[in-house]
Amino acid sequence: MSMGSDMYRQQILDHYKNPRNYGELDAPTFSHRGHNPSCGDEIEFDVEIEDDGETIASVAFHGEGCAISQAAASMLSERLPGMTLDEVDALDRDDAVEMLGGDISPMRIKCAVLAEKVVQDGAAIYQGERADETTALED
Amino acid sequence: MTATEHASLDVEAIREEFPILSRTIDDETPLIYLDNAATTQTPEPVIRAMNEFYHEYNANVHRGIHQLSMEASIEYEEAHDRLARFIGASDREEIVFTKNTTEAMNLVAQAWGRANLDADSAVVLTEMDHHASLVPFTQVAEWTGAEVRHIPVDETGHLDLERAAELVDDDVELLSIPHVSNTLGTVNPLGELADLAHEHDALILGDGAQAVPSRPVDVKALDVDFYAFSGHKMAGPTGIGVLYGRADLLESMPPFQFGGGMIERVTLDGATWADVPWKFEAGTPPIAEGIGLAAAADYLDSLGMEAIEAHEAWVTEYAHERLAERPDVTVVGPPVDEERGSLVSFTLDGVHPHDLSSILNETGVAVRAGDHCTQPLHDALDVSATTRASFYVYNTTAEVDALLEGLDVAKELFD
Numbered sequence: 051m052s053m054g055s056d057m058y059r060q061q062i063l064d065h066y067k068n069p070r071n072y073g074e075l076d077a078p079t080f081s082h083r084g085h086n087p088s089c090g091d092e093i094e095f096d097v098e099i100e101d102d103g104e105t106i107a108s109v110a111f112h113g114e115g116c117a118i119s120q121a122a123a124s125m126l127s128e129r130l131p132g133m134t135l136d137e138v139d140a141l142d143r144d145d146a147v148e149m150l151g152g153d154i155s156p157m158r159i160k161c162a163v164l165a166e167k168v169v170q171d172g173a174a175i176y177q178g179e180r181a182d183e184t185t186a187l188e189d
Numbered sequence: 190m191t192a193t194e195h196a197s198l199d200v201e202a203i204r205e206e207f208p209i210l211s212r213t214i215d216d217e218t219p220l221i222y223l224d225n226a227a228t229t230q231t232p233e234p235v236i237r238a239m240n241e242f243y244h245e246y247n248a249n250v251h252r253g254i255h256q257l258s259m260e261a262s263i264e265y266e267e268a269h270d271r272l273a274r275f276i277g278a279s280d281r282e283e284i285v286f287t288k289n290t291t292e293a294m295n296l297v298a299q300a301w302g303r304a305n306l307d308a309d310s311a312v313v314l315t316e317m318d319h320h321a322s323l324v325p326f327t328q329v330a331e332w333t334g335a336e337v338r339h340i341p342v343d344e345t346g347h348l349d350l351e352r353a354a355e356l357v358d359d360d361v362e363l364l365s366i367p368h369v370s371n372t373l374g375t376v377n378p379l380g381e382l383a384d385l386a387h388e389h390d391a392l393i394l395g396d397g398a399q400a401v402p403s404r405p406v407d408v409k410a411l412d413v414d415f416y417a418f419s420g421h422k423m424a425g426p427t428g429i430g431v432l433y434g435r436a437d438l439l440e441s442m443p444p445f446q447f448g449g450g451m452i453e454r455v456t457l458d459g460a461t462w463a464d465v466p467w468k469f470e471a472g473t474p475p476i477a478e479g480i481g482l483a484a485a486a487d488y489l490d491s492l493g494m495e496a497i498e499a500h501e502a503w504v505t506e507y508a509h510e511r512l513a514e515r516p517d518v519t520v521v522g523p524p525v526d527e528e529r530g531s532l533v534s535f536t537l538d539g540v541h542p543h544d545l546s547s548i549l550n551e552t553g554v555a556v557r558a559g560d561h562c563t564q565p566l567h568d569a570l571d572v573s574a575t576t577r578a579s580f581y582v583y584n585t586t587a588e589v590d591a592l593l594e595g596l597d598v599a600k601e602l603f604d
Contacts, residue, residue, distance in 0.1 A: 055551055058544070058602050067603075089543050089559055090573030116541035117603070155547060 057158070058117065059151050066117040071127035075110045082172025083113075084185025086160055091115030093123050095169050097130070099176075104134045111165070118150070118158050123165035125149050135173045141166050160187050197499040198492060204583045206232040206488075218553040221588045226371055226399060226532045226579035227557050228421045231485075235425060238484035239477045250476055251450060251467070265476050268483035269466060275486040276397075276416065277407035278433050285432040285439070285466040286479050290398040291321040293417035293432035294365070296469060297394050298325035300445040301415075301438070305362055308334030313356050313364045313391075315340040315348055316569050317373060320562040322365045322396055336360070342569055346373040346522035354385060361391045368400035368416075372563045372575065373522030374505075374529035376400075383412045392438070398422055402581070403501050403531045405494040408433050420478060424582075425485035429478035432469070439465040446471040489582075497582055501531040504580045508589040509533050515593075517600065521570055532579035534561070540599045542574040548602065549576075549595040556592070 078096035085092045093113035100107045109130045111123045126149065130138065146162045147154050154162050167185055174180035204210050207230045212220050222230060242264070248257035250265045269281035278284055287293040306312065312326050316339050330337045338361075340353045348366075357364065364386045368379050379395050386393040394415040400406055402423035408416050415438070420429040434442075444451055444462055448471040453461040462468045489497060509525050512518045517538040523529050537545055546558035557577045560567045567573065578592055 055548060055598075055602060057547055057551070063602060116543040118544070118547075155550075158543070158547060161543065 056153055057155060061151055062117060062121040065121035065124040069111075069120060069124040069127075071108075071110050071124070072112055073110045074112065075108065078110075080172050080176040082168055082175065082185065084164060084168040084171065084187070086115070086119070086164055086187050089116065089161065091119040091161055091164055093119065093165050093168050095123075095127075095165070095172060097169065097172060097176075099135075104136070106130045106133050106135070106138070109169075115164075116158075116161050118154065118161035119164050122146060122150055122162050123168075126165045126169065130169065135177065138169055138173055141170065163187070197496040197503070198582060200500070200583060200585055203232075203492070206234070207583055208233065210583060214550070214553050218551075221552075221554045221591050223578040223580065223584065223588065223592060224555045224557050225402075225581040225584070226422070226530075226561075226577060228427070229402060229424050229581050230583070231426065232424055232488055234488050235481050235484045239426060239481040242477045242480050247477075249473055261476055264483075265474065265479050268479040271483035271486050272431055273433075275490070276401065276418075276431075276433060277409045279409075279436060282436045282465050283433055283439065285434065285469040286474055286482075287417075287430040287432055287469075288428060288475070289421070289430040290319075290396065290417045290419040291325075291430075293430050294321050294394070294396065295325045296432050296445045297363075297365075297415050297417075297434075298329045300442050300469070301363075301392075302326070302329040302335075303333065304443055306330070306333040306335040309360065310362045311336040311338055311358075311360045313338045313340060313353070313361050315366060315377075316342040317346075317348070317370045317375065317563060317566045318365065318367055319371055319396060319398070320564070321398075322367070322394075323565065326365055335362075339565075340366075342373070342566065345524065346370070346375045348375075348377055348382075350378070350381070353382065357385050357389050357391065359389050361386070361389055363392045363394060365394045365396065367396040367398075368406075369397075369403075369530035370522070370563075370566075371399045371530075371532070372534050372561045372566055372577065374532045374534070375523055376528050376530060379413060380411045383414075386414075387412070399530050399532070402489075404498040414438060420482040420485065423482075423485055424488055425482040426478045429475045429482050431482075436465070439469070444468050444471070448472045450474070492582060500582060501580050501584075502528070504584050504586060504589065505529060505531050505533060507586045508578055508580070508592070511589060511593055515596070518596070521572075521575060531581065532577055534575040534577040536572060536575055537596055537599065540603050542576040544603070545576050545596070545599050548599045549592070552591065552595045552598060554588075554592050554595050 075096035079099040083094035098107045171185045246260040248261040250262040269284040338356045392414040395413045397418040401418040416433040421427040451471040520535045542558035
């Protein structure tokens with residue numbers, strides 16, 4: 051293998067080592083946390099919503115886990131401000147993989163989608179569409 | 190010293206018997222398979238035995254009068270005798286074929302447990318038990334009201350035997366103990382714990398999943414009452430495991446599952462049960478797999494279990510020493526100079542085990558990362574996951590060197 055790993059591209063390692071929007075918001079509209087029971091990845095997102103009640107103003111996240119899960123959260127945190135909750139709801143697995151630059155091994159997809167799922171579940175709870183429970187990705 | 194220079198096994202000749210070991214994981218990267226505690230690879234003699242069944246005498250067992258069924262029945266039933274000899278059991282009356290170790294543990298927990306546990310009794314497990322022991326017994330305890338006690342694990346990866354002596358009192362009906370820990374590698378004093386159990390008229394179940402493949406095991410010398418292991422971790426096929434049970438215990442226990450094959454006489458109102466072990470093998474059993482497992486026992490005995498144990502101890506100690514000498518690696522379990530099973534679990538500073546496992550995969554090295562079905566043990570160790578390298582008859586120290594080089598690749602990427 052060359053030093054340029056197929057999956058651990060520079061962009062992923064950069065976001066893992068220097069996560070963007072890492073920390074907590076002072077006055078989040080909602081917060082939500084989730085984890086991957088099988089590998090121990092944990093992520094919590096704070097989200098602040100604009101006065102229109104549907105557009106994301108700012109986000110922060112914190113957590114721990116593998117490089118794929120934490121880089122995905124960092125990249126997502128850069129993308130979320132300005133998106134509506136409907137647009138967030140429409141994100142899927144392909145968006146998560148594409149954001150990471152593609153080529154994520156099938157065994158690591160759960161790591162890639164955790165951040166997306168945490169924000170989506172948090173938004174659904176905020177909108178009263180989901181019971182208030184921690185997100186846990188099943189095996 | 191290279192593998193071929195080590196006296197106990199001719200590793201080059203052994204590797205020829207495992208066709209999968211010559212594959213690559215992409216067009217050029219050779220496979221280095223170090224995930225043997227999860228499943229071992231299958232040698233040609235085992236594949237041949239199973240092919241021969243399907244090519245020449247595939248039939249259902251026990252009931253047909255025709256030639257094929259007779260041949261299949263004899264081979265399948267004699268496979269029980271073969272496994273009895275392999276672990277020092279008396280005969281086939283003490284050997285039940287199950288799906289895997291987990292089903293064997295469930296058989297004891299459910300068939301024996303429901304008949305023998307109540308609100309005044311207790312079972313003793315350990316903090317290092319595999320989920321295959323923890324979950325079935327915790328569930329049966331909920332059904333019966335029995336208490337569950339756990340022998341703690343100390344910081345060197347050993348069971349606290351003083352605490353064990355306190356936990357095992359006259360209320361205890363059964364101890365379930367891993368013979369070799371699948372995460373720590375600790376070899377537990379099963380015979381000593383059997384004595385402790387018997388002093389209190391309790392039974393002991395050994396989880397032999399990580400022991401039987403890699404060391405000589407004699408259930409009578411260990412004086413265990415039950416003992417469970419899997420075929421696919423000892424060069425055999427998946428879909429088959431073994432429960433050893435003392436003949437008088439199996440005789441007195443109610444069945445585990447119900448249906449064809451396990452009955453003697455059925456009326457519309459009820460049934461009487463077949464003799465052991467068939468009483469515990471409801472439905473069409475894993476026939477090809479049972480025959481394959483007997484071939485695996487033949488194969489391992491042809492190498493010699495003492496020689497296998499010596500070879501694996503040598504490769505494991507080499508890996509343990511090389512890992513332990515790195516300041517960025519923390520190995521869990523007993524120290525280098527102590528006997529351990531054929532595995533080493535560790536963490537590498539700054540690299541999550543799943544990332545390490547992915548990067549190792551890109552270098553051709555297959556290891557396991559995660560909690561290895563021992564979440565309570567990982568809680569006790571205060572780590573969310575570890576990376577585990579585990580070895581078998583065909584592994585070499587050169588493959589351990591490749592693992593170490595993969596660690597360097599990961600460190601370079603993440604530093």
